[in-house]
Amino acid sequence: MSDFVRPPDGWLDVPDAVAAVAEALPCGWFGDTEAGADDSTLPKSVYLWDAARKVLGGLLPPRNQGQVGSCVSFAAARAIEYTMLSEIAKGEPEAFVTVATEPIYAGARVEVGGGKLRGDGAFGAAAALWVKDWGVLSREFHGAYDLTAYDEIRCREWGRDGCPDVLEKVAKQHPIKAITRIQNWGDAKRALANGYGISLCSNQGFAMTRDAHGFARASGKMAHAMALAGYQTGAKEGGRIDNSWGASAHTGPMGEGDPGPEGFWATAEVIDRMLSSGDCWAFSAFEGFPKRTIDWGNL
Numbered sequence: 001m002s003d004f005v006r007p008p009d010g011w012l013d014v015p016d017a018v019a020a021v022a023e024a025l026p027c028g029w030f031g032d033t034e035a036g037a038d039d040s041t042l043p044k045s046v047y048l049w050d051a052a053r054k055v056l057g058g059l060l061p062p063r064n065q066g067q068v069g070s071c072v073s074f075a076a077a078r079a080i081e082y083t084m085l086s087e088i089a090k091g092e093p094e095a096f097v098t099v100a101t102e103p104i105y106a107g108a109r110v111e112v113g114g115g116k117l118r119g120d121g122a123f124g125a126a127a128a129l130w131v132k133d134w135g136v137l138s139r140e141f142h143g144a145y146d147l148t149a150y151d152e153i154r155c156r157e158w159g160r161d162g163c164p165d166v167l168e169k170v171a172k173q174h175p176i177k178a179i180t181r182i183q184n185w186g187d188a189k190r191a192l193a194n195g196y197g198i199s200l201c202s203n204q205g206f207a208m209t210r211d212a213h214g215f216a217r218a219s220g221k222m223a224h225a226m227a228l229a230g231y232q233t234g235a236k237e238g239g240r241i242d243n244s245w246g247a248s249a250h251t252g253p254m255g256e257g258d259p260g261p262e263g264f265w266a267t268a269e270v271i272d273r274m275l276s277s278g279d280c281w282a283f284s285a286f287e288g289f290p291k292r293t294i295d296w297g298n299l
Helices: 015-023 049-056 071-090 102-112 124-133 152-161 165-171 185-193 268-275
Strands: 045-047 178-181 198-210 216-232 238-242 263-267 281-284
Touching (some): 071 216, 071 281, 102 152, 216 263
Antiparallel strands (some): 238 263
């Protein structure tokens, strides 16, 4: 029997705050970007974890937020890592780093959220704006701060007090240059085909057991954020969602593309409904979202 204990809800549904962030962006919706406006034929399937296999020799490891409602930071970090891996697989001269989640959680709640949030949680736009305007930190030592491993106590403390000022200066050396909202399944597929990871924030819940094809049944509600990491078309079209509840939370076959144990596939219809929350984000390391040609069949 699994000893998994579900973490507290961590996504805050605050549409006015999300809209305020989006309205200040050059491209508030992915459809307004160069890549989003492109109408060329998409690949039948895209698995961002194939870029991880090419660059790292294996998959990104499962991540576990523990008993802190810090899912928004984990979703953003995972999406950013997939964007980084896609860039490197394409030939960008950069090194992959694991993204620390505690600074994102702190920045989303305090520096962006104004320290007004009570309890656990944040909203997706706050995390997206933090990594754009402040940046990201890698999982390593930064002076006196050891960020090599996720720490629930630190996450909760920083979520209350904010990211230390000295680390803000380091993070600003590594910003995500553009963010934009994903509003529907078609936009999500096109963003993924261009190598952009997506944070998926919604109230949609899921069964914890995957079916024979790796899909989890939509069930109930949970205010949660996860990363959208790939799609498949065909008889059962859908997207692969990476969760931040560790390797054993979900059970059953992994499905198409041989992804890791930390997530599940969901149908296109369910993901389209999740995207209607208005608080789902794609991350680019470039100024804007330039169209990229990635041969997913030959990574």
